[in-house]
Amino acid sequence: MNNHTEIIPDATPEMKTLFETVKKVSFSTAEKNKQRETLRLYMHTPIPAFIQDDPFNKDTNNSVNYPVLSPFFPQVNFFHSLLTQTRFITFALALVLVVGTGTAFASKNALPGDPLYRVKLNVTEKAETLLSFGSQSQAEIALLHATTRLEEVETLTAQGKLNIRTSTIITKELQPNFKTQADSVTANVANLQSKGQAVVAAEIASNFESFLSSHQVVLVELTQHQENAPIHPSTHTFLRAQSQNEIYNKTQNGVRAGTQNTIQQDTSSLVVASTSVTSTSVSVEVLSSLTGEVGTHLLTTANARASAEGVVAISTDQNKIKESSETALVVSIQKINLASSAVAHAISTIRSTTASSTESEQSISVAQSRISSAKEDVSAGQTYIQTGEYGQAFLLFKKASRTADEVKITLEAIDGIKNIEKKNSKANTGDVPKEDKNLNLNLNTATTTGTSETATTTAIESDPAHSSLITSEPTMIVATSTAVENLNTDSFR
Amino acid sequence: MSESHHTTTPSSKEKRFLEAHDLYSDGLLRYFTFRLSDMDRATELVQETFMKTWNYMRDDFHEGKVGGDIENMRAFLYKTASNMVIDEYRKRKPADSLEALSEQSGFDPSFNDTDRWIDRLDGTQALSLLRRLPEQYGEAILMRYVEELSLSEMAKITGESENTLAVRVHRGIEKLKIIFNHEQSH
Numbered sequence: 052m053n054n055h056t057e058i059i060p061d062a063t064p065e066m067k068t069l070f071e072t073v074k075k076v077s078f079s080t081a082e083k084n085k086q087r088e089t090l091r092l093y094m095h096t097p098i099p100a101f102i103q104d105d106p107f108n109k110d111t112n113n114s115v116n117y118p119v120l121s122p123f124f125p126q127v128n129f130f131h132s133l134l135t136q137t138r139f140i141t142f143a144l145a146l147v148l149v150v151g152t153g154t155a156f157a158s159k160n161a162l163p164g165d166p167l168y169r170v171k172l173n174v175t176e177k178a179e180t181l182l183s184f185g186s187q188s189q190a191e192i193a194l195l196h197a198t199t200r201l202e203e204v205e206t207l208t209a210q211g212k213l214n215i216r217t218s219t220i221i222t223k224e225l226q227p228n229f230k231t232q233a234d235s236v237t238a239n240v241a242n243l244q245s246k247g248q249a250v251v252a253a254e255i256a257s258n259f260e261s262f263l264s265s266h267q268v269v270l271v272e273l274t275q276h277q278e279n280a281p282i283h284p285s286t287h288t289f290l291r292a293q294s295q296n297e298i299y300n301k302t303q304n305g306v307r308a309g310t311q312n313t314i315q316q317d318t319s320s321l322v323v324a325s326t327s328v329t330s331t332s333v334s335v336e337v338l339s340s341l342t343g344e345v346g347t348h349l350l351t352t353a354n355a356r357a358s359a360e361g362v363v364a365i366s367t368d369q370n371k372i373k374e375s376s377e378t379a380l381v382v383s384i385q386k387i388n389l390a391s392s393a394v395a396h397a398i399s400t401i402r403s404t405t406a407s408s409t410e411s412e413q414s415i416s417v418a419q420s421r422i423s424s425a426k427e428d429v430s431a432g433q434t435y436i437q438t439g440e441y442g443q444a445f446l447l448f449k450k451a452s453r454t455a456d457e458v459k460i461t462l463e464a465i466d467g468i469k470n471i472e473k474k475n476s477k478a479n480t481g482d483v484p485k486e487d488k489n490l491n492l493n494l495n496t497a498t499t500t501g502t503s504e505t506a507t508t509t510a511i512e513s514d515p516a517h518s519s520l521i522t523s524e525p526t527m528i529v530a531t532s533t534a535v536e537n538l539n540t541d542s543f544r
Numbered sequence: 545m546s547e548s549h550h551t552t553t554p555s556s557k558e559k560r561f562l563e564a565h566d567l568y569s570d571g572l573l574r575y576f577t578f579r580l581s582d583m584d585r586a587t588e589l590v591q592e593t594f595m596k597t598w599n600y601m602r603d604d605f606h607e608g609k610v611g612g613d614i615e616n617m618r619a620f621l622y623k624t625a626s627n628m629v630i631d632e633y634r635k636r637k638p639a640d641s642l643e644a645l646s647e648q649s650g651f652d653p654s655f656n657d658t659d660r661w662i663d664r665l666d667g668t669q670a671l672s673l674l675r676r677l678p679e680q681y682g683e684a685i686l687m688r689y690v691e692e693l694s695l696s697e698m699a700k701i702t703g704e705s706e707n708t709l710a711v712r713v714h715r716g717i718e719k720l721k722i723i724f725n726h727e728q729s730h
Contacts, residue, residue: 070689075667077570
């Protein structure tokens with residue numbers, strides 16, 4: 052290729068070595084393949100480069116989404132333009148200011164089926180994603196969103212609101228969103244690792260793994276309860292120790308075994324096991340499908356975590372790995388303490404309720420045994436530290452942290468579900484007149500307390516004179532004043 | 545690879561473009577790292593270089609427009625890259641001087657105890673050794689010896705004459721010799 056007739060000076064052998072060394076600055080095969088894929092995608096994207104589905108006009112009844120031109124009008128790379136061109140940042144900030152103060156705040160606790168749920172998914176969380184820069188913060192925000200999705204389903208199920216309408220929303224919006232967020236976590240973790248930030252990558256993947264594995268346990272349990280008692284979901288108790296153990300062991304074996312094949316086999320059997328549960332109702336089907344999705348991502352995350360931890364553990368930089376393992380030790384002890392106090396809290400909850408079942412006691416003993424196994428890991432890790440095998444110590448501390456995290460998250464999730472169910476059963480047996488139920492739901496009060504006292508306060512707050520000030524929305528006035536009338540008659544009855 | 549959803553097999557143009565990516569992306573990474581001493585940014589810019597090049601090549605850029613023809617793909621890529629470096633320099637604040645950046649990246653190996661100290665450098669260190677040369681000389685050496693570009697290709701990229709570049713390569717080598725002797729005598 053080169054034209055060698057040109058006169059060029061000779062380089063000394065040492066210089067030639069130098070030039071060869073410079074060539075070591077290159078992309079890894081993985082990086083190259085990733086870039087290649089991005090380019091291939093870019094090549095097949097029609098100009099203007101980035102077309103997206105219109106987030107504000109998503110029609111769930113009609114599966115066709117009409118593409119619109121992205122309002123950000125990217126020139127090269129959307130995220131890069133965001134970073135380099137200040138007007139986009141201004142735009143994003145303006146959006147957050149306008150939407151962020153009112154609606155978005157109100158949408159924060161929205162569940163599938165609530166009017167603001169779509170705002171939460173498509174505006175609030177999208178804005179959060181757009182405003183996070185760098186792989187680490189993007190991974191963290193995606194992790195948060197993914198776990199929020201799972202918690203939403205759990206809350207919804209516990210509230211007994213899992214009906215055909217909300218199920219459709221879960222399948223069509225929640226689950227795809229969960230998948231997107233989980234994929235984003237995986238992608239960003241891989242990115243961090245390829246940039247040499249294996250410690251951070253391992254940390255995030257490890258956290259995500261704990262979340263997924265704990266919520267998988269909770270979801271499986273909820274599914275079984277839906278099957279057994281689809282009418283009265285509020286009667287169920289703590290996790291069955293047996294199933295928790297079973298799932299835990301399966302996942303752990305798969306992850307610990309290390310080889311790709313074993314992991315795949317194990318988790319695919321897990322996925323099959325959770326999806327092949329005989330579906331007695333739509334809700335069971337929905338929950339199983341979500342559990343399967345969680346299982347798939349759990350596998351991916353466990354792989355990513357193992358790979359990132361492996362990179363840290365075999366690092367040749369002794370000081371760095373020593374530092375990492377010492378941090379991991381401190382973190383694992385903190386997490387074990389947190390998990391222990393969660394167990395203590397669970398025990399006190401059981402004692403305070405009269406209906407303490409053997410199931411809940413079993414689940415506590417499982418939690419306790421897992422905490423002691425985490426403690427064993429920590430002390431084994433400390434022995435490794437003394438012998439200078441920091442890599443091994445790091446892996447053990449991380450494992451202990453994860454175990455403790457899983458115990459804590461699982462107990463907290465169950466506790467949350469139980470609380471909701473308690474409130475629900477109170478609301479159901481409470482003295483709220485039937486004809487008021489609809490109204491109360493609209494005003495969002497009966498769902499939390501269901502007593503007529505709160506109804507009165509609401510009635511006072513939404514004074515008819517005040518509501519008549521709203522002139523632009525005549526239907527709203529009618530609705531509000533009717534509501535107030537109903538409330539008044541009810542509360543003075 | 546998920547190629548099934550593309551209706552046509554890749555055109556010769558696309559094939560050539562992706563081949564160019566496989567062949568030259570490492571060289572471009574070195575070039576950007578050399579000029580900016582920031583490997584993360586260099587990685588992003590390599591991607592952008594290819595995107596810009598594709599925008600020039602692609603047929604449907606504006607409706608009915610036939611994409612530009614690129615005679616020497618490699619030279620074109622480096623030319624694009626060098627333009628992007630200039631843009632990048634303009635964007636940077638004065639405080640972000642290259643001297644300050646190279647000080648941050650910290651190049652201070654002590655190689656007094658073996659005669660083949662050069663063997664102990666890693667890629668980035670070797671690259672920052674080249675950065676000790678005046679930039680024009682370092683660039684010329686990088687292109688000529690590391691990337692093995694011909695003088696005529698280098699002329700296309702930099703816009704200088706082949707003569708000027710030959711002189712730069714020559715002087716660069718001389719200066720590199722001085723640096724080497726200096727390091728060895730320490």
